[in-house]
Amino acid sequence: MANLLNHPEVIKKATNEINIHVGSNRLVEESDMSKLPYIQSIVYETLRLHPAAPIWSPHLSSEDCTVGKYNLPKDTIVLVNAWAAHMDPKMWSEPTQFKPERFENESEVNRLLSFGLGRRACPGSNLAQRTVSLSIALLLQCFEWKRIGKEEIDMSEGNGITISRTNSLEAMCQLRSSMV
Ligand code: HEM
Numbered sequence: 094m095a096n097l098l099n100h101p102e103v104i105k106k107a108t109n110e111i112n113i114h115v116g117s118n119r120l121v122e123e124s125d126m127s128k129l130p131y132i133q134s135i136v137y138e139t140l141r142l143h144p145a146a147p148i149w150s151p152h153l154s155s156e157d158c159t160v161g162k163y164n165l166p167k168d169t170i171v172l173v174n175a176w177a178a179h180m181d182p183k184m185w186s187e188p189t190q191f192k193p194e195r196f197e198n199e200s201e202v203n204r205l206l207s208f209g210l211g212r213r214a215c216p217g218s219n220l221a222q223r224t225v226s227l228s229i230a231l232l233l234q235c236f237e238w239k240r241i242g243k244e245e246i247d248m249s250e251g252n253g254i255t256i257s258r259t260n261s262l263e264a265m266c267q268l269r270s271s272m273v
Contacts, residue, residue, distance in 0.1 A: 094264065095133075095231065095248060096138075096142070097233075097238065099245050099246050100191055103191070103193060104233060107131055107132050107233050108220060110130075110131045111129065111132075111230060111233060114128040115128075116177075118267070119233050120234065121222060121231055126226050126227060127256055130197070131227050132230050133196075133222065133226050134194070137193070137196045138195065138196060140205065141179045141185070144175045144179060146175070146207075146254070146255055146256055147174065147175055147176035147255075147256050148173065148176070148205075151195050152170070152171045152172075153169070156160075159199075160207055173206065173209075175206035178206050179206065179207075180212070200241075206220065224265075232266075234272065235268060235272050236266040236269060237267045238265070239266075239267075240264060240265070241263050246264075
């Protein structure tokens with residue numbers, strides 16, 4: 094929601110998508126989410142800029158192997174910094190910018206490290222992606238959102254195993270008249 098409040102044009106585009114595919118006579122449902130790809134892209138882009146788990150749980154190489162230019166002997170502990178990879182300008186154009194449109198090309202999702210990769214990847218990723226997308230869709234369908242002042246919302250992140258906001262988010266919302 095903080096990224097959205099700093100980008101009203103993204104709220105407009107997402108609200109438009111909901112108006113076209115669901116309307117205002119009923120609430121968005123989980124089964125609608127496949128018709129709302131832009132909202133899903135908002136969640137992907139948020140998890141790229143602010144991966145909830147910035148450093149994966151430690152992995153151990155089960156045999157000698159090579160990762161990129163590094164030779165890893167068996168039993169090496171490997172820590173993957175997803176946050177840094179998501180900010181790599183060789184991987185992403187304008188990596189510090191909030192641009193959900195980058196995920197309109199569906200294959201981009203495969204480059205995200207937010208849920209880990211391979212056998213130890215997050216088994217809850219589908220549940221998380223669908224639940225968060227549905228929550229965002231409902232918040233946008235039911236309410237109009239505004240910042241409390243003119244200044245952009247501070248997006249500083251705290252330190253920790255999981256990423257959190259440094260300052261709590263404050264925002265104004267008003268029930269949409271079409272939803273009364
Ligand atoms: C936005 C929400 C979530 C994010 C960003 C997230 C991210 C991650 C990441 C990065 C890992 C470590 C992957 C690795 O080390 O290779 C992980 C592991 C795991 N996640 Fe999630 N997760 C989320 C939600 C969930 C949910 C909803 C569940 C369960 C319902 C779940 C269950 C697990 C489990 C059990 C593991 C350990 C898997 C293993 O070690 O084999 N996660 N998650």
